[in-house]
Amino acid sequence: MTPELTEQPGRRGRPRDPGADRRILDAARQLLATDGYEALAVDRVAEHAGVAKTTLYRRWPSKAHLVIELVADLQGQVRLEETGDLRNDLTALVRGITVRLHAVGAALVADLAAAVARDSSVALGIRELFKAWRGAAITILWAARDRGDLPRASNAEILVDQLVGPLYYRLLITGDPLTPEYATRLVDSVLGTHEPTS
């Protein structure tokens, strides 16, 4: 996840300042929190980080790339505790996403999506992150299907889209609030509200 190269042992030349990455990200994070994406000026990030602009651009080829990684960091690892109870696991997952999306905010997500759409090279980082999440969710669903908690025919990919997609839809398009209850209702709708027999 480090910007560019994974710092092989047999590196030549002056090594990169290991603190610079962190200082830049910190500065960007802070400015992002206060000013938002639009107002996030690269010059200011560099200055704030005590770093030359060139140093920043050596690591991230554009403002968008930087922010992408920043958000990826913010989102953190996929922490996915499977309890074996499908409904609980899914609800936990979707609620987690809900909380994080809400924290990041509509403007930032939208701006990032725009950056991604404009420059496909930006997409790489962010897509990787999303894929990790999707993968986790799909794993949950497959396990459930194998246990018989889900119909044989169900398509895990689609189900995940229908769990996660609405969150982005609300956040970016309709503007409706993202609440934990909404997350619950999404899961309910996918699994069926009626108690799973019991």
Added chain:
Amino acid sequence: MTPELTEQPGRRGRPRDPGADRRILDAARQLLATDGYEALAVDRVAEHAGVAKTTLYRRWPSKAHLVIELVADLQGQVRLEETGDLRNDLTALVRGITVRLHAVGAALVADLAAAVARDSSVALGIRELFKAWRGAAITILWAARDRGDLPRASNAEILVDQLVGPLYYRLLITGDPLTPEYATRLVDSVLGTHEPTS
């Protein structure tokens, strides 16, 4: 939906050039089609439309407002023929949205979402458009529920989100293609693949 004022009859001074609105929108549309979203600079639109920038800004208070209307035009009216067959009607609806979203393109949608998130006044126009669609879909679902084609307990709002949300999710986030097949599978997933009723 006309830009600003509805051209009251008792107006003083030179009347607005009635063709300007159209020419501007046409120019924007064309630039979008030929040169992509990047080319959609206000100066270029005005020049292309043979119109002064002031004329444009007199009608739309910002680039975002213009683009919103542009998209609204592109999307066109909600044409919703109910055949009474729930699956067919929903599939037609979702496919329609799929096609239109694909046509508009990810970059534009994302930038619009960003504009909406930043300026609530922009939101009004676009939300109105989306609400019309949602309303149509919800009407279909309610009718189906009344007919008994859908369980009593089902929540139409959520269902719609789960039909439409994934489209935006794919378009903006994952970058997966928006195909008619995908639309079909979404509907199938919501209604259950297995024959309904029977």
Added chain:
Amino acid sequence: MTPELTEQPGRRGRPRDPGADRRILDAARQLLATDGYEALAVDRVAEHAGVAKTTLYRRWPSKAHLVIELVADLQGQVRLEETGDLRNDLTALVRGITVRLHAVGAALVADLAAAVARDSSVALGIRELFKAWRGAAITILWAARDRGDLPRASNAEILVDQLVGPLYYRLLITGDPLTPEYATRLVDSVLGTHEPTS
């Protein structure tokens, strides 16, 4: 000599701020005096002039163009009083150039020459200025030749080069000082020290 267009009467659009030209040149002049050419930052000039950088670049396409005009202004018009006495007239002329060159300074002249050599479009302004001077000098010499104060065969162009060239040579290359005495000796050498025949 005004930057671009000579402000025709039937101009459309907002007229250029007439004060801006002057304010920019003033700011540039002052910064040039204190910091030298190298340190003359366009941003600072604009800021100092209370003008957006775009306003500056609308008038002069590059820093070099601006400074060229600035120097041209500094040099001012060719004031050439002919007394009819060749030696006096030439001495006055060469001394005038000496003083001005000394005032402008080697660094600036050299930087300007470099700018001219790099971008031929820069050359236009400065060459015009120099041509005016050369023309004046040549006129003096022709008149003298017609009066018989100068041999029939003498080549005015070459003579001028030999009067002015050494000034630049000293200033830029050898670094020897430019004194009024030197100017006098140049003229003497060209006309012959020994009394002008009589």
Added chain:
Amino acid sequence: MTPELTEQPGRRGRPRDPGADRRILDAARQLLATDGYEALAVDRVAEHAGVAKTTLYRRWPSKAHLVIELVADLQGQVRLEETGDLRNDLTALVRGITVRLHAVGAALVADLAAAVARDSSVALGIRELFKAWRGAAITILWAARDRGDLPRASNAEILVDQLVGPLYYRLLITGDPLTPEYATRLVDSVLGTHEPTS
């Protein structure tokens, strides 16, 4: 004239790569010839020479110093064959300078002059070179004066300036071409076109 230290015998540590000097100068010369003065960035020179930038800077303290030496090399030694015929000797000398100046080019000369004006330490090298030439020319003139080919009162310094100065003036300021004919006419003007009595 070798860059820095004269490679004392009792040196410790790894000796300098003897080829590096030459390779660097070659690379610079070539870049200058092929891509023009603009291409003469230190990074490019080093890369082109297959040399680290540090290696270059260990030899020359700045780009200007390097270029100075480059030019000195280009100019080569002052080869001054005195035939005893003043007009011939001077013409040969001035033509030689003309050719070399033309080869070096206005941009380079101007930038060098600028560097000299800014940093007096740069001046040392270049001035030395020029002094050698001046000295040679002055020697010619003195000899001629002693032979009686030149008036007793004539000032050799001034005469040299009037022979060489115009070349720089044309090259840097007026932009007029430097031709052999021009060189001849300069000498003619200084010595008098009409045969020197006799």
Added chain:
DNA sequence: CACTAATCGAGACGGTACGTCCGGTCTTGCC
């Protein structure tokens, strides 16, 4: 043979200016 000292390649770094781009406002004179 170890030790020390200098050079070399590679490349990161600070600093700083440049010229460009775009959104949105303002100012003319003409209709």
Added chain:
DNA sequence: GGCAAGACCGGACGTACCGTCTCGATTAGTG
């Protein structure tokens, strides 16, 4: 009043170049 033309402000962007620095790897002479 609308309109065309176009100047203006403000501000960010990404690029370029210079000269310095920090590594690890060589390559001598020295003890």
